[in-house]
Amino acid sequence: MTDPKIPITEDELHAYVDGELPTERRGDVEAWLATHPEDAERVQSWRAVADALHARYDAVANEPVPPRLELERLQRPPRKWLYGAIAASFAAFAMGGATGWIAHDVTASPSAFQAFTGDALEAHRLYVVEVRHPVEVPGDEKAHLQQWLTRRCGRTVHAPELESSGLKLVGGRLLPGPSGPASFLMYESASGERFTIYATRTTTDATQMRYTREGTNGALSWADRGVGYVVIGGNDRERLTEVARAVYDQAERSGG
Template identity: 70%
Template sequence: MTDSNIPVTEDELHAYVDNELPGERLAAVEAWLATHPDDSARVASWRAMSDTLQAKYGAVADEPVPPRLSLDALARPPRRWMMGAIAATLVAFVAGGSVGWIAHGANTKQSMFANFTDDALDAHKLYVVEVRHPVEVAGNERAHLQQWLSKRCGYQVRAPELDANGLKLVGGRLLPGPSGPASFLMYENASGERFTIYASRATTEATQMRYAANDGNGAMFWADRGVGYVVSGPTDRTRLQHVARLVYDQTEKTGL
């Protein structure tokens, strides 16, 4: 069988879009596309999506991976801010003053909000630019994705159903969190715009939703039953809050 008669795989189509296809297969793939309109349409849509993502997020694609998002970080001990919180607790206990306890609680919540949103926005910026490898487990393996993340994170992880609101599950991956593993889920609408859900163990039972923005991206944070959540996406606070509310309503019912 000659190269031109070898069926073209989906990986080859992605490589063709990314200009990574081996030269000896280029002519065969182009000939295949000329006679397979469905694949040709898929390639055109991938290229359009790639152009959209590049235009919106291209500047961050060349930024280095933040150290706290590296795989090595999963094995590291808790962050210094946690040790600082513990030390502050001990000082407050020894002092025996109620003012110390109030200040400690406020500082701990502020630190948790900052750490969760910083990590979530870094992950969001890092992975939304990816066309071929934005996730580790694809959205069509929802059951496996949920089971895997639940086992690694130590609590029930559910990928919310957002299709009715125009958001399709792209998939998810495992990331380091502020005090342990974090689940990271990605959704995409028809125009290629992406939203992500970052969740990890939190040191508080419940907090109200809080908004943060950085480098053209927005984040909505809250904590519930010992788990912190961040929904990241466009800086449009109203839209982001709408998606966050949809996620909250489903996680509250399922116990994510």
């Protein structure tokens, strides 16, 4: 066996959730989790999200590639869907730090996530408390908002429908991002609970979600097809994951 005194790494926790951890290290990880409740809670949340992803996407992952997509498949590196359990960063994630949700074959460096996640959290703190001017374009001008942000950001910006989560679009803003313009959308529940969705170009191209907690705010961050996303809300991890999953699903369907 390996030395149980060696601290368990985040990669090992993910491997444990995914069933990829070497047998000789499993006992050490389980002993670690028994005495580190925060890590045990994170592992439990990752497993819950992984189970949900398996239930939702396994059938799709096993489908044959349509002939019309063969050329694209040959031109692009394969995308592995490895389920580690934010949520984001959706769930997802190192509670109080950062870790992966959907894939572990990630080429993104932590600094890439930290850059746009930090900007997103700063914007959230600044605007979520505003009463009269939380956004530039109000939610009742959704079509104009999407067109404006799409034109200014140079990519398709889609304001997801979150009514099923009890959230209504307040509106949005254009913000500077680490490597270009960023879109910033705000949603609000009937009780005044606010969530924001920040998205910007990023040099990373990997589907991964990481969770970050800062004060009373929780954030789930991921990157896909050159766009980094951050969904921010309160510290209710389950609620944040629900919203982030809805955003992720709709971004996948809309292609942006």
